[in-house]
Amino acid sequence: MPAPPKSPADLRRAHLVRRGLLVLTLVNLLNYLDRFLVSALVESLRAEMRLDGFRLGMLQTAFIVVYMAASPIFGTLGDRVSRTRLLCLGVALWSAATTVSGFARGFIGLFVGRAAVGVGEAAYGAIAPSLLADYYPQSKRGRVFAVFFSAIPIGAALGYVLGGLIDHRYGWRAAFYVAGVPGLLLAVFTLWLWDPPRGVHDAESAGPSRSGGLAATYGRLFRNGPFMLTVAGYAAYTFGVGAMAFWMPAFLERCRGIPREAATVQFGLVVVVTGFVGTFAGGWLGDALLRRNRQAYLWVSGGSALLAAPVVALALTASSPVVLWSGMVMAELLLFASTGPVNSALVEQVSAWERASAVGLTNFAIHLFGDVPSPPLIGAISDASSLERAVLLVPASVLVSGVIWCWAAWVASSLPGVRRADPPPAAGRGQV
Numbered sequence: 001m002p003a004p005p006k007s008p009a010d011l012r013r014a015h016l017v018r019r020g021l022l023v024l025t026l027v028n029l030l031n032y033l034d035r036f037l038v039s040a041l042v043e044s045l046r047a048e049m050r051l052d053g054f055r056l057g058m059l060q061t062a063f064i065v066v067y068m069a070a071s072p073i074f075g076t077l078g079d080r081v082s083r084t085r086l087l088c089l090g091v092a093l094w095s096a097a098t099t100v101s102g103f104a105r106g107f108i109g110l111f112v113g114r115a116a117v118g119v120g121e122a123a124y125g126a127i128a129p130s131l132l133a134d135y136y137p138q139s140k141r142g143r144v145f146a147v148f149f150s151a152i153p154i155g156a157a158l159g160y161v162l163g164g165l166i167d168h169r170y171g172w173r174a175a176f177y178v179a180g181v182p183g184l185l186l187a188v189f190t191l192w193l194w195d196p197p198r199g200v201h202d203a204e205s206a207g208p209s210r211s212g213g214l215a216a217t218y219g220r221l222f223r224n225g226p227f228m229l230t231v232a233g234y235a236a237y238t239f240g241v242g243a244m245a246f247w248m249p250a251f252l253e254r255c256r257g258i259p260r261e262a263a264t265v266q267f268g269l270v271v272v273v274t275g276f277v278g279t280f281a282g283g284w285l286g287d288a289l290l291r292r293n294r295q296a297y298l299w300v301s302g303g304s305a306l307l308a309a310p311v312v313a314l315a316l317t318a319s320s321p322v323v324l325w326s327g328m329v330m331a332e333l334l335l336f337a338s339t340g341p342v343n344s345a346l347v348e349q350v351s352a353w354e355r356a357s358a359v360g361l362t363n364f365a366i367h368l369f370g371d372v373p374s375p376p377l378i379g380a381i382s383d384a385s386s387l388e389r390a391v392l393l394v395p396a397s398v399l400v401s402g403v404i405w406c407w408a409a410w411v412a413s414s415l416p417g418v419r420r421a422d423p424p425p426a427a428g429r430g431q432v
Contacts, residue, residue: 016194017135021144023189024128025151027091030186031121032155033162034098034179035063038114039246040163040264041172043253045110048172053379053387055107060246060375062111066118067125068367075126075360076214079198079353083127088191090123095183102176126360133347133355134196141347142290142297146283146340153275153336157268160249164264199352217357220350226412227349230298231362233404234342235369237305240397241335242371243378244312247391251316255388256324270328278336286341297345298409301338305402308334313395316388335398342405349412 038045042056077086094117101113128148136144159179166175221227252263282300289296308331315327350358374393381390 013194020131020135020193021147023186023193024132025148027087027124027183027186027190028128028148029151029155029158030179030183031094031124032152033159034094034117034121034155034183036156036159036245037098037163037175037179039249040160040268041167041175042246042250043260044167044172049107049110051107053383054376057246057376057379059110059114060242061372063114063118063121064242064367064372066115067122068118068364068372070119070122071126071363071367072357072360074123075357075363076217078127078130078356078360079217082195083131083356084191084193084195086123086127087131087193088187090120090127091183091190092120092187093123094118094120095180095187096120097180098176098183099180102173102180122360122363125363127356129343129347129359130198130356131193131195133352134198135194138348140287142283142287142340142344143280144283145343146280149283149339149343150276150279152339153271153273153279153332156245156275157272160264160268160271164249164261164268168261198355217354218361221354221358221361224349226298226408226415227346227358229404229408229411230342230345230349231365233302233305233401233408234346234362235366235401236397236404237335237338237342237401238366238370239374240312240394240401243374243397244391244394246371246375247378247382247387251387251391255386256321266325267328270325270332274329274332275336278333279339281333282337283340283344285337286344293413295345295409295412297341297348298405298412301342301345302402302405302407302409304334304337305398305405307402309395309399309402312398313392316391316394338405 038059045051045059046056074086074090097113097116097120101110101117104110104113129145132144132148133141162178163172163175166178248267249260249263252258252267253260258266282304286297286300289300293299311327311331311334315324315331318324318327346358346362347355374397378387378390378393381393
């Protein structure tokens with residue numbers, strides 16, 4: 001029997017949802033281009049400004065510290081006020097700060113510029129996943145988040161490749177200008193996005209509506225065992241992945257003798273291809289297994305991390321270029337496979353009316369214990385010993401993340417309750 005034709009309201013809503021996913025994904029691409037841009041400029045900044053490994057690592061930490069501190073603030077606001085206006089403010093702020101970083105004359109100027117970028121990206125990072133969760137029903141969120149987070153490898157690769165190429169031809173200052181200006185245009189588009197009602201696709205049993213104040217909201221989140229375990233695993237994952245992303249171009253140049261431009265371009269190509277494939281594969285697998293196991297998102301994340309840890313160790317210790325690049329390709333595929341599922345698990349573990357707060361808390365925790373300490377720590381170890389030894393912290397932290405995520409899946413599976421189902425459509429629900 002053919003499906004009934006969609007009403008004009010349904011067609012308009014579908015158009016708004018597709019446009020929202022497109023714009024949010026494009027902004028996320030620019031988001032990660034900006035984050036990884038500095039990694040491609042490390043050796044040029046070290047030569048021109050005479051920066052040691054610790055201060056180079058602190059450039060990333062300046063961004064991350066402010067980003068994580070501001071994330072809970074914007075998460076709380078995102079559950080209470082217009083999400084699209086906050087998105088516009090955040091994107092415009094970080095794009096302006098990136099552009100201004102190109103005018104820096106020393107370490108302090110760069111440090112302040114990167115810190116300001118963190119404020120703008122915190123608004124986007126806390127709110128965008130909440131908005132996407134209200135655009136699509138639960139049965140599609142693994143794939144939707146895979147599309148959204150596919151911008152991570154593409155943006156990261158563009159950061160490495162464009163940063164390296166522009167730095168080589170025009171200098172590192174031009175790289176900041178190219179990364180910052182397009183975001184000002186995208187900020188306008190975010191203001192026109194649809195902001196649907198919270199929980200529009202979730203059953204009433206999905207969780208209580210917002211009750212109490214800020215303390216009550218975070219009290220519920222801290223008492224949510226599976227959620228907190230998932231965040232802990234995400235922090236360990238972020239420690240390793242953040243360190244590898246920041247130091248890999250320098251590692252390839254210093255420890256493997258690959259020329260600077262070739263190192264950034266080759267690693268960038270590996271990231272974009274493996275990230276695109278791995279992210280979509282993980283999202284698809286999580287959605288497919290969800291029909292059989294309600295904790296499929298966590299099992300996929302944990303399993304892929306456990307498989308990735310020894311492969312990362314092999315790639316980082318290999319002297320043969322064939323083993324190095326083969327191991328790197330497989331490691332990146334496995335690491336990116338967890339991106340969509342773990343973020344889907346996070347939004348499913350909390351009330352629809354507290355998702356932005358939950359994402360804000362997650363961003364705070366994973367960076368506080370993840371890629372805030374890891375770049376300068378590895379930089380300090382490399383100053384005292386060697387970068388080749390320092391990067392071995394990466395596979396160890398990935399292994400820890402896999403163990404914790406599998407533990408979280410086991411704990412959540414033992415709790416009473418049934419996986420949330422998408423509610424039947426109700427007249428007028430979510431119409432614009």
